[in-house]
Amino acid sequence: MAVSVKNQADAELTAPPGLDPASLYQPSGTVAPDVALTLYRDQVRMRRFEKRAYDLFMQSLVKGTSHLSLGMEAIAAGFGQAMQPRDYTFATYRGHAHTLARGASMTGVMGELLGRECGLLSGKGGSMHLTDVERGVMGSYAIVGAHLTIALGAAWSAVYRGEDRVAVAFFGDGATNIGAFHEALNLAAVWKLPVVFVCENNFYMEYTAIDSVTAVPRPAADRAGAYGLEGVVINGNDADAVYLTAREALERARQGGGPSLIEAITYRHGGHSRADPGKYRPKDEVEAWTAYDPVVLYRSRLVAAGVAEAELDAIDAAAQAEVDSATEEAKASPPSGAERLLTNVWADGGSAWRN
Amino acid sequence: MAELTYREAVARAIAQEMERDESVVLIGEDVGAAGGVFKATVGLFDKFGPKRVRDTPISEQAILGATMGAAMTGLRPIAEVMFADFFAVCWDIVANQIAKSRYMTDGQVSFPLVIRAGNGGGLRFGAQHSQSIENWAMMIPGLKVVAPATPADVVGLLAAAVRDDDPVVFCEHKALYASKGEVPDGEIVDKLGTAKVLRSGSDATIVALANMVPRALAAAEQLAANGIDATVVDVRSLVPLDTQTILAEVSKTGRLFTVEENPRLCGWGAEVVSIVSEECFDSLDGPIVRITTPHIPLPSADALEDMAIPSVDRITEVVQKALQE
Numbered sequence: 001m002a003v004s005v006k007n008q009a010d011a012e013l014t015a016p017p018g019l020d021p022a023s024l025y026q027p028s029g030t031v032a033p034d035v036a037l038t039l040y041r042d043q044v045r046m047r048r049f050e051k052r053a054y055d056l057f058m059q060s061l062v063k064g065t066s067h068l069s070l071g072m073e074a075i076a077a078g079f080g081q082a083m084q085p086r087d088y089t090f091a092t093y094r095g096h097a098h099t100l101a102r103g104a105s106m107t108g109v110m111g112e113l114l115g116r117e118c119g120l121l122s123g124k125g126g127s128m129h130l131t132d133v134e135r136g137v138m139g140s141y142a143i144v145g146a147h148l149t150i151a152l153g154a155a156w157s158a159v160y161r162g163e164d165r166v167a168v169a170f171f172g173d174g175a176t177n178i179g180a181f182h183e184a185l186n187l188a189a190v191w192k193l194p195v196v197f198v199c200e201n202n203f204y205m206e207y208t209a210i211d212s213v214t215a216v217p218r219p220a221a222d223r224a225g226a227y228g229l230e231g232v233v234i235n236g237n238d239a240d241a242v243y244l245t246a247r248e249a250l251e252r253a254r255q256g257g258g259p260s261l262i263e264a265i266t267y268r269h270g271g272h273s274r275a276d277p278g279k280y281r282p283k284d285e286v287e288a289w290t291a292y293d294p295v296v297l298y299r300s301r302l303v304a305a306g307v308a309e310a311e312l313d314a315i316d317a318a319a320q321a322e323v324d325s326a327t328e329e330a331k332a333s334p335p336s337g338a339e340r341l342l343t344n345v346w347a348d349g350g351s352a353w354r355n
Numbered sequence: 356m357a358e359l360t361y362r363e364a365v366a367r368a369i370a371q372e373m374e375r376d377e378s379v380v381l382i383g384e385d386v387g388a389a390g391g392v393f394k395a396t397v398g399l400f401d402k403f404g405p406k407r408v409r410d411t412p413i414s415e416q417a418i419l420g421a422t423m424g425a426a427m428t429g430l431r432p433i434a435e436v437m438f439a440d441f442f443a444v445c446w447d448i449v450a451n452q453i454a455k456s457r458y459m460t461d462g463q464v465s466f467p468l469v470i471r472a473g474n475g476g477g478l479r480f481g482a483q484h485s486q487s488i489e490n491w492a493m494m495i496p497g498l499k500v501v502a503p504a505t506p507a508d509v510v511g512l513l514a515a516a517v518r519d520d521d522p523v524v525f526c527e528h529k530a531l532y533a534s535k536g537e538v539p540d541g542e543i544v545d546k547l548g549t550a551k552v553l554r555s556g557s558d559a560t561i562v563a564l565a566n567m568v569p570r571a572l573a574a575a576e577q578l579a580a581n582g583i584d585a586t587v588v589d590v591r592s593l594v595p596l597d598t599q600t601i602l603a604e605v606s607k608t609g610r611l612f613t614v615e616e617n618p619r620l621c622g623w624g625a626e627v628v629s630i631v632s633e634e635c636f637d638s639l640d641g642p643i644v645r646i647t648t649p650h651i652p653l654p655s656a657d658a659l660e661d662m663a664i665p666s667v668d669r670i671t672e673v674v675q676k677a678l679q680e
Contacts, residue, residue, distance in 0.1 A: 088428070125459040133463045138427060139456060143447050149417045150452065153424020153432075160380065160406070161429055180447075183417035190412070344462035345497055347520030353496075354596040354630075355548065 016288035018203055019265050025232045027244035035081055039239040040302055040312065042077040043295050044319040046097040049106060052323050053096065053113055053127075057274055061331070062113045066127040067094035071237075071269035074294035075200050076101040078242025079168055082250055088138045088158075088167040090151040093128035094200075095140035098170055104132040106326035116333035123336030124344075138167075145175040148184035148197060152259075155193040166194040166253040168246075174205030176219040185227040185261065194253035196246070199263045200236060206272045207280050220263040229261045236264030237294040240301075267292070356539055362532040364506035365395040365471070368513035369433060371542060373403050376431060379517055382409045382418060383435030383471075392437055393473050393532050415445035419470065423453050426468040431517060438480075439472035439488040439526060446491075453522045454497030466522040469513070474502065475566055475616055476664055477530035482652035485529075485660075487617040489564070492524040493593045494621070499547060500593040502526040504568035506536040508591060511545025519547060528565040548595030552604060556584035559674055560604045562627060563614040564590045567665060571614050574670035581671075583678060593623050601627060602635050609640030612674055614665050619650040644677050646670055 015021050031039070050068045057066060069076060072094075080101025083089070091098040099109055104120060112119030113127050120132055128142040138154060141147035151169035158165040175181050176199060188195045199220035203210055216222035221231030232249075235241045242264060249260035267289035271278035278286070299312055345351035359367065373379045381399060383391075387410040390397035400408045411418050415436060422434040436442055442449060453466050476485035492500045499521050503509045509527070516523035553568070554575050563571035568589045575585040586604050590597070605611045611631055613624030624645045631643060646665045654660055 121459060121463070122461040124461045129456075129459045131456075131460040131463050133460075138424075139460065139464070141452070143451050146416070146420065146447055146452055149420020149448065150424040150427075152417065153421035153426075154428045155424070156421055157425040157428040157430045160425070167424070180416045180420065183412075183414035184420065186412060187414055187417040187421065191409075340461070344460075345458050347457070347465045347467075349462065351496070353594050354598045 016267070016292045017285050019235060023233055024241070025234050025245060027241060027248055029244050029247065031240045031243060035243065036240070036302060037307070037315070039077050039081055039243060040298050041315045041319065042080060042101055043073040043239060043298060044316055045106070045322065046073040046076060046100055047295050048319045048323045049100060049109070050096060052327055054270070056113065056327070062127070063115065064126060065273045065275065066113065067273050068268070068270055069094055069097035071289070071293065072200055072202060072266045073097055074239040074298070075170070075198065075236050075242050075264045075266060078239045079198065079246045082243050082246035083136070083166070083168060085136060086163070086165045087250070088136050088151065088154045088165060090138055090147040090154070090167060090169040091130065091140040092147070092171055093140060093142040094172070095130050096127070099130040099132060099137050099140065102132065102135040102137050104130070104135050104137060106322055107329040108132070110326045110330040111333050114330050115336055116330055117336055118330060118333035119336070122340050124340060145171065145178035145180035147171070148175070149180050152184050152188040152193050152195050155188070155195045156191060159193065164254045166196060166250050168196045168198060170198045170200060172205065173199060173201040173203065173210040173219045175199070176223060177214060185223070185229070185259070188259040189227040189229060192256070192258035195259040196249045196253060197259060197261045199261070200266055201263050202266050202268045204272065204281065207276060218263055220261055224261045229259065231263070232261065233263045233265060236266030237292055237297060239294060239298050356537050358535050359506045359538045360532065361506050361509055361527070361534050361536070362393055362395040364509035364538060365513065365527060366397055366399055367538070368510040369396065369399055370402060371510070372514055372517040373399070373407060378429060378431045379433065380407045380409070380425070380430055381433045381435070382411055382421065384411055384413055384437050386410060386435050391435065393529065395527065395532065396435070415441050416448055419445045419448040419453070422468050422470070423448060423466060426466045427464045431467045433469045433471060433517060436470055436472040438484045439474040440483050440486050442472065442488055442491065449492070449498070449524070450495045454495045458497060465520050467520045469516045469523045469525050471525045471527055473529045474526035475528045475530055476653045476660060477566065479655055479657050479660060481655035485653040489526050489593055490617050490621055490623055493623055497522070498594060499523040500526070501547060501591065502528065502565040502593065503591060504528070504531065504565050504589050506534070507538045507543070508545065510538055511543045512547065512591065514544045515547050518544065523547070526565065530566045548592050548597055550591055550597035550600040551589045552586065552600065553589055554585065554587040556586045556608065558584045558608055559610040559612060559678060560586040560588060560608045561612045561614060561670070561674065562588045562590060562601055562624070564593070564623065565616065567614040567616055570665065570667045571670060573667040574674065577667065577671040578674055581675060583675060585674065590623070598630050602631065605631050606635050606638040609638055610678065611639070611643045612677070613645045614670055615645065615647040616664055617648060619647045622647055641677065641680070644673060646673050
């Protein structure tokens, strides 16, 4: 089986508003069959996980807030496959998918959302701060834009230490209007650092349309030229396009070619956060983009390429079983206890500030 | 033993640590070939080269973000924030990211980094280039805060800060850069969280920090001439805070005076006063007195700035008056 980026299944789908196929960057190369199946599996895992996270909110088992990647899974999945285990991920508060994409334990992620002992961060960080250093997830950052500067620091450190690691920073379209975005792009370009900046443009910063508050139509790509970078726009709902573009950018970074800025056009199926029903979006826009579902699109593509429906059904079932099992394990884990409260402020493990 | 200026002591400390440990790097605006706007990094660029001593654009968020990212992946970076006032444009990285990430990740990441900054007033720079920001940093869990008063302490405490596995905000007092002091030869490494008793007396304990330390010492001399025998404690490190030394010295004299360059509200002295009130109240023979800058932005004109920041004469007068009451 050979999967091509453009095929019959794609042609039958109408591009939703805001996605102009003619303007998209066309990466080179093809996706190997085993990678394609993994891309599908990862997207399904993320989809099922996020749906479960939503259900658990509705049951008040997850407190606070959360930001889901429903509809945006192809970006995290594509990069997750293209990155090497030694590479660094810097995610945002919408980072469940990006953390899972690097192989973090689903029970650990679920446990963190539930505030349990088994959580990745023992319940001390929560949904917005998922981190799994062993798997290269260097943190999820909840202040918009901050981590773009931190990612360049990790890249600088890798170069200094002579290691060919690449740092990948994911961020939303809203981050392109904060100062840290511009400071990070400039310094990364000046120091020619191995960083890939990935803008997930879902058209709405939070509740406000990004084009109504931004001076240029493409919030990330149109700024690239200011830092001597190419403005690359891709279909963020096409896992193959994401994967292939990511592979190119990562390779260039690894070869000393410096940073890349990639704007991936996508759409979130729900609101910005738990509190947001997303009513500010036109109905037909939501319908068109919901129909242009990255998971559905990818499945159709695989079927058109000859993959048996039964094989894909088995992947779906396995993902659901994994989510069910992670949910049960997380629920069974005790709530984080008092012994965690005063630990790990300092490197000595404690929190003492005086003698 | 050599006599060094405070600014030379900064460069000596950094050189000492960079020679010892390849993972120590220095970044900031004009820190390289220019040697720093305060000339506190002179010679480092020539000695260690552009790979380890890197000039940056005027991008404080990127400087400190880069510092954080480097620290969490194996380096021990030293960053310079030229004027401490500029922390206001990159406070997110300091207060939200660097300070909290170790706790939030339950210890998955560490931040062995130092942020040096030219702190404090007295140079007629006006309200945006003269602030004492040690209290800003002190109130954020996860940051260590150090403010040396002498060249020898600069070397020892900066070396200790570089070797510490936690983030340290290192406040270099701008008005002290030209001051001189004896610095022992050879490697010097001090200990964070240790106050120093610089003078022992029986009538009053004066606790001071950074540029207020030499003023407290001079005031103690004036007081001695008037028959008042004062202890002077240099706090040196606000976090960790050496409360045991302070409590012991207050207990001996029964009177506590804090001398703070910061504006009045929420100054470090208020925390010291709170601790002393709770933990050695019975040893006190009279009210605790805080000597601070009034709660105003610092004015620029020399006459006004001198009126604002605690002076030797003001310290002497306040202590004398309090003890006479």
